[in-house]
Amino acid sequence: MRGELVVETLVSVWQEMYRQSPSKVVIDEPHHSRRLTAEDLFVRSELSARRLAALGCGAGDRVSIDVAEPIDFLIAHLGVLRLGAISVPVPKGSSDGEIRDLARNCSPKVVLSDHSLSASWSEDGVMVVNLDTDVRPDDEVSIDDADADSVALMLYTSGTTGKPKGVPLSHRNLLATARSVLAAWEWSREDSLLLALPLHHMHGLGIGIHGTLCAGATAVAFERFDVDAIIKEVRNQRVTMFFGVPTMYAKLLGHEGFEAFANLRLMVSGSAPLSAESFRRITEVTGQEPLERYGMSETGMITSNPYRGRRIPGSVGKALPGVAIRLSGGDEGEVLVRGEAVFGGYWRQEQATREAFTSDQWFRTGDLGTLDQDGYLMINGRAKELIIKGGQNVFPREIEGCLEEMAGIVEAAVIGEPDEYWGERIVAVLVAASAPPDQETVRQFVAERLSRVKVPDEVRYIEELPRNRMGKIQRELLRG
Structure with missing residues (x-):
């Protein structure tokens, strides 16, 4: 009609x-x-x-x-x-x-x-x-x-x-x-x-x-x-x-x-x-x-x-x-x-x-x-994942993208953890293909490509990043 x-x-x-x-x-x-x-x-x-x-x-x-x-x-x-x-x-x-x-x-x-x-x-x-x-x-x-x-x-x-x-x-x-x-x-x-x-x-x-x-x-x-x-x-x-x-x-x-x-x-x-x-x-x-x-x-x-x-x-x-x-x-x-x-x-x-x-x-x-x-x-990441180090905003995804360009690194996740001096410190959690680069090598790699405040304060290695069923990193499981 x-x-x-x-x-x-x-x-x-x-x-x-x-x-x-x-x-x-x-x-x-x-x-x-x-x-x-x-x-x-x-x-x-x-x-x-x-x-x-x-x-x-x-x-x-x-x-x-x-x-x-x-x-x-x-x-x-x-x-x-x-x-x-x-x-x-x-x-x-x-x-x-x-x-x-x-x-x-x-x-x-x-x-x-x-x-x-x-x-x-x-x-x-x-x-x-x-x-x-x-x-x-x-x-x-x-x-x-x-x-x-x-x-x-x-x-x-x-x-x-x-x-x-x-x-x-x-x-x-x-x-x-x-x-x-x-x-x-x-x-x-x-x-x-x-x-x-x-x-x-x-x-x-x-x-x-x-x-x-x-x-x-x-x-x-x-x-x-x-x-x-x-x-x-x-x-x-x-x-x-x-x-x-x-x-x-x-x-x-x-x-x-x-x-x-x-x-x-x-x-x-x-x-x-x-x-x-x-x-x-x-x-x-x-x-x-x-x-x-x-x-x-x-x-x-x-x-x-x-x-x-x-x-x-x-x-x-x-x-x-x-x-x-x-x-x-x-x-x-x-x-x-x-x-x-x-x-x-x-x-x-x-x-x-x-x-x-x-x-x-x-x-x-x-x-x-x-x-x-x-x-x-x-x-650049979730607002709740934003790291504020020394009053400066740091986006985990930018550092992760940099780290994933490094030879020997398969995957990277970056999280913030409490720090008395900086407010938050940057921790890079990495999955390596074979022999993992040491912490100073990783820090130097990032320092040559990003500003000083974005250089990880600590590097950790694990066998596999925890993810949910849709492949999203479960960052809360990386802290502690």
């Missing part, structure tokens, strides 16, 4: 993209030889929604999804969205206790699981349903009725700088994020994305899966990152794009088959900083530059290096379409963000929500950055 208001949700956009090609494969699991077409996904996600309704779930209810395999996860996730409920993905590898803690925070109506959870869950009033449980669907309930501002998804922050917080995201938020990267990266229905990222996170789910659905494309998905299997899939020349985190690229660089990635049209890196040395090596091996981008659970994707244009090592690029950024101090300071993708506030945390926004409603990312004359953003 002319003039009728069209309400767009993630589900409605996905359905429209695949309506003319119901036999198109939406998601492919090579490791299990499973595929799901658009028609299959439509039917099976509707059945999932109606089974949830029969269990008492409805619009606005939270449903925790503790499912490992990508196809099963996607069916469950879309089933929740089609019912108008809120999908709450459980972090991969979570223990019973961790899942219980998450449930106590988000109060789900149901926990969907692909394995058996502790029977004591019933004591907390939480209904746990296994995927293979036979539940008679409710054929009368209305589905696909959510509106653009309905909450569709709740992610939890990584907790690297504090206790994880729930981040409710609406259909409008999720669509804005997906459409910004579709436009920036020229993502189309002809693309096939190789995806081995966790699906409880913005990178894997909010970009990888939702982007695939909104583009009408295909995702070739793995439950875990297996270097040999990934290389094999790229060699088959069925995929055009790859999304990864720096630790994945580090493993790929150690494989002789990584040169096959030259067949892809786009390699994206995110969730943690990609070192300039890794950028150089990836480019050298594959003949193409990785594209680094920057985003958060609360904002979706914020910036990206250009698909066509200059990609700068160490930079996360320019603001994506529909996103506005500014720095609190002009050309440097905390990164502030506005746009349709930005969430409205933390789950049941009014104080944290108030503190997260400026008086004129710009979201405070907590990341410190600088802008160059062309508008490219460099992230």
Whole structure:
């Protein structure tokens, strides 16, 4: 009807993209030889929604999804969205206790699981349903009725700088994020994305899966990152794009088959900083530059290096379409963000929500950055990681980048520790390839490249830097 208001949700956009090609494969699991077409996904996600309704779930209810395999996860996730409920993905590898803690925070109506959870869950009033449980669907309930501002998804922050917080995201938020990267990266229905990222996170789910659905494309998905299997899939020349985190690229660089990635049209890196040395090596091996981008659970994707244009090592690029950024101090300071993708506030945390926004409603990312004359953003680290030595601000990421250029150093993390004289002292925690350089050699290397105040006061060596599931360094574990 002319003039009728069209309400767009993630589900409605996905359905429209695949309506003319119901036999198109939406998601492919090579490791299990499973595929799901658009028609299959439509039917099976509707059945999932109606089974949830029969269990008492409805619009606005939270449903925790503790499912490992990508196809099963996607069916469950879309089933929740089609019912108008809120999908709450459980972090991969979570223990019973961790899942219980998450449930106590988000109060789900149901926990969907692909394995058996502790029977004591019933004591907390939480209904746990296994995927293979036979539940008679409710054929009368209305589905696909959510509106653009309905909450569709709740992610939890990584907790690297504090206790994880729930981040409710609406259909409008999720669509804005997906459409910004579709436009920036020229993502189309002809693309096939190789995806081995966790699906409880913005990178894997909010970009990888939702982007695939909104583009009408295909995702070739793995439950875990297996270097040999990934290389094999790229060699088959069925995929055009790859999304990864720096630790994945580090493993790929150690494989002789990584040169096959030259067949892809786009390699994206995110969730943690990609070192300039890794950028150089990836480019050298594959003949193409990785594209680094920057985003958060609360904002979706914020910036990206250009698909066509200059990609700068160490930079996360320019603001994506529909996103506005500014720095609190002009050309440097905390990164502030506005746009349709930005969430409205933390789950049941009014104080944290108030503190997260400026008086004129710009979201405070907590990341410190600088802008160059062309508008490219460099992230210098978290505001909570800033080291103040003798009254001077020291950004850990700048020193880490310097150290990672040193022969024999594989990885570097820089932290601040209390010091009676300086206020804070600089400690460099390093991973070495073989025989580690001694402390004075490291200090001299930094002194020749950076100002005196940035020279580490102490150097420590460990076998491996502690990281969370998305590859972010857990700096709190390095202190002490």
